[in-house]
Amino acid sequence: MSEREVLELLRENARYSSADIARMTDLEESDVEATIQDLEDAGVVRGYQAVVDWDKLEDERVRAEVELNVRLDRETGYGDIAERLARFPQVKALRLVSGDYDFDMEVEGDSIREVSQFISEKVAPVPEITQTVTHYMMTSYKEHGIELGDGEDDERLSFSP
Amino acid sequence: MTFELSERVQTVPPSGIRRFFEIAEERDDVISLGVGEPDFATPWAARDAAITSLEQGKTSYTANRGTRELREAISEYVADRFGLGYGPDEEILVTAGASEAVDLAFRAFVDPGDTVAIAQPSYISYEPGVIFAGGETLPVPTTEADDFRLTVDALEDAGAGDADMLVLCYPNNPTGAIMTEADLEPVAEFAREHDLTVLSDEIYAELTYDVDESHSSARKTESSAGNEHVSIASFDGMRERTIVFNGFSKAHAMTGLRLGYALGPAKAVNAMNKIHQYTMLSAPTTAQHAALEALESCENEVREMVDQYDRRRQFVLSRFREIGMDVFEAKGAFYCFPEVPAGFTAEEFAEAVLREQGVAVVPGDVFGEGGDGHLRVSYATGLEELREALARIEAFVDEHA
Ligand SMILES: Cc1ncc(COP(=O)(O)O)c(C=O)c1O
Numbered sequence: 224m225s226e227r228e229v230l231e232l233l234r235e236n237a238r239y240s241s242a243d244i245a246r247m248t249d250l251e252e253s254d255v256e257a258t259i260q261d262l263e264d265a266g267v268v269r270g271y272q273a274v275v276d277w278d279k280l281e282d283e284r285v286r287a288e289v290e291l292n293v294r295l296d297r298e299t300g301y302g303d304i305a306e307r308l309a310r311f312p313q314v315k316a317l318r319l320v321s322g323d324y325d326f327d328m329e330v331e332g333d334s335i336r337e338v339s340q341f342i343s344e345k346v347a348p349v350p351e352i353t354q355t356v357t358h359y360m361m362t363s364y365k366e367h368g369i370e371l372g373d374g375e376d377d378e379r380l381s382f383s384p
Numbered sequence: 385m386t387f388e389l390s391e392r393v394q395t396v397p398p399s400g401i402r403r404f405f406e407i408a409e410e411r412d413d414v415i416s417l418g419v420g421e422p423d424f425a426t427p428w429a430a431r432d433a434a435i436t437s438l439e440q441g442k443t444s445y446t447a448n449r450g451t452r453e454l455r456e457a458i459s460e461y462v463a464d465r466f467g468l469g470y471g472p473d474e475e476i477l478v479t480a481g482a483s484e485a486v487d488l489a490f491r492a493f494v495d496p497g498d499t500v501a502i503a504q505p506s507y508i509s510y511e512p513g514v515i516f517a518g519g520e521t522l523p524v525p526t527t528e529a530d531d532f533r534l535t536v537d538a539l540e541d542a543g544a545g546d547a548d549m550l551v552l553c554y555p556n557n558p559t560g561a562i563m564t565e566a567d568l569e570p571v572a573e574f575a576r577e578h579d580l581t582v583l584s585d586e587i588y589a590e591l592t593y594d595v596d597e598s599h600s601s602a603r604k605t606e607s608s609a610g611n612e613h614v615s616i617a618s619f620d621g622m623r624e625r626t627i628v629f630n631g632f633s634k635a636h637a638m639t640g641l642r643l644g645y646a647l648g649p650a651k652a653v654n655a656m657n658k659i660h661q662y663t664m665l666s667a668p669t670t671a672q673h674a675a676l677e678a679l680e681s682c683e684n685e686v687r688e689m690v691d692q693y694d695r696r697r698q699f700v701l702s703r704f705r706e707i708g709m710d711v712f713e714a715k716g717a718f719y720c721f722p723e724v725p726a727g728f729t730a731e732e733f734a735e736a737v738l739r740e741q742g743v744a745v746v747p748g749d750v751f752g753e754g755g756d757g758h759l760r761v762s763y764a765t766g767l768e769e770l771r772e773a774l775a776r777i778e779a780f781v782d783e784h785a
Contacts, residue, residue: 232695236767236768239767243699243767243771245702246698246699246702246703247695247696247698247699247767248695248698249698249702377416377423377765379416379419379421379423380405380419381405381408381409381414381416381418381419381744382401382404382405382408382416382418382419382744382746383401383418383419383420383421384401384420384507384508384509384557
């Protein structure tokens with residue numbers, strides 16, 4: 224299952240080169256490239272992004288997690304509402320979830336004002352949306368499986384038995 | 385005169401790594417491939433069990449041999465993983481690291497003047513351990529031509545038939561060599577024939593990769609997860625003459641918790657326990673709680689670490705080949721053992737690459753006969769660092785070799 228292996232390595236670090244992955248998996252570099260191409264073509268790999276610790280940057284970046292409740296009618300399903308919301312560039316993630324609310328939406332903007340305005344002017348007015356609860360993110364400790372904050376220094380001795 | 389050092393202490397030279405350590409300390413951009421311990425943290429469940437045990441105030445001595453639960457868990461684990469049958473009552477001793485167990489064995493079985501044959505290159509503590517116990521060591525060199533496996537020819541050439549004891553360590557530190565069932569059979573035969581006691585350090589048993597040679601071009605990490613480690617104690621007539629060492633430092637990433645164990649026939653383990661009960665009393669209690677949890681619930685984490693090591697191993701081997709350095713195809717532990725380019729001794733190369741490029745590796749001479757001309761390169765380090773370190777070694781070789 225080289226596909227799975229390649230995928231795991233890309234998820235670990237998308238900047239591993241095809242040559243790195245080839246060395247780690249004992250595949251040919253051309254096979255790795257082909258596998259990645261296939262994964263991209265099949266829409267399994269949808270893109271590559273950096274994991275950012277925004278707290279380390281001067282620029283403010285405001286992020287919010289928004290709980291959405293919706294009421295469906297005969298003509299409108301979850302998919303229709305999702306499609307409409309997902310189009311907004313401010314929406315970074317949108318998921319239908321089980322539990323007390325229906326959608327879990329991640330929103331990003333340059334200021335609290337911008338984010339609030341977006342929610343009150345663009346999201347809340349959507350007719351099927353019955354309720355929004357906005358949680359502004361204060362500090363992020365872990366993103367995409369990577370712990371943020373100060374890097375853990377390797378405190379091991381430089382030589383050991 | 386105060387502190388007149390015992391001859392035994394004086395006989396043992398200072399560690400060969402010491403000087404390098406001092407050079408490495410002088411600069412702050414060193415990438416170290418000189419470490420013989422995992423770069424992973426202990427699996428969380430095991431750490432959590434240690435914390436919980438502390439919260440519950442479990443901080444007294446345990447039974448000398450280790451807690452009953454842990455000995456039972458070890459008994460089951462070695463049966464499941466390696467097909468070894470040792471009972472929890474008298475055949476298992478939990479120690480402060482495999483290190484303590486090794487030391488106990490030398491003290492329990494070596495008399496002054498006894499000869500202990502050691503397959504080399506090998507882990508650096510055996511020889512001092514024998515000397516501290518009053519014994520003499522007999523190096524049995526293994527060579528790259530034999531894939532650093534111990535052969536009967538090497539045993540015979542070294543005169544190991546006259547020794548009292550034989551120390552083996554497979555998967556091996558520093559070469560990464562393993563011994564298959566077929567490789568071990570004649571060694572077992574030799575030990576029986578010459579009535580040798582065998583000390584088998586199997587602390588890297590879980591870290592065995594790519595065992596089936598026929599799969600070398602399309603190997604799968606799932607199948608190379610170490611199932612095929614074979615213990616010399618499992619051969620006919622060997623259980624009664626072998627002590628097996630293992631522990632939690634390597635596969636369970638628990639070096640600092642100091643926990644290991646010895647397996648052997650009751651008579652031998654009881655003798656070791658006799659020393660242990662006066663010197664150590666019992667292994668660290670908190671660590672025993674962590675170890676129990678590690679055996680009971682951390683198998684997946686171990687598998688994951690092994691997979692990661694395997695990928696790094698392949699990466700490092702492939703990079704050395706690309707650089708043009710001959711490298712032995714290590715199949716176990718987390719070391720690889722390349723040959724230094726012509727014109728250098730291992731020590732010169734290691735020192736120069738440390739000074740000029742800030743990459744720390746250990747010269748093979750440190751590990752005894754057969755290790756000269758090689759470097760021990762540990763890949764218990766993140767891939768990004770490995771990539772950078774190998775690039776620096778490449779720059780060094782391009783410039784000098
Ligand atoms: C072969 C071998 N045996 C034993 C040890 C020591 O293990 P422990 O931490 O259990 O004392 C090491 C550590 O490097 C080793 O490489």
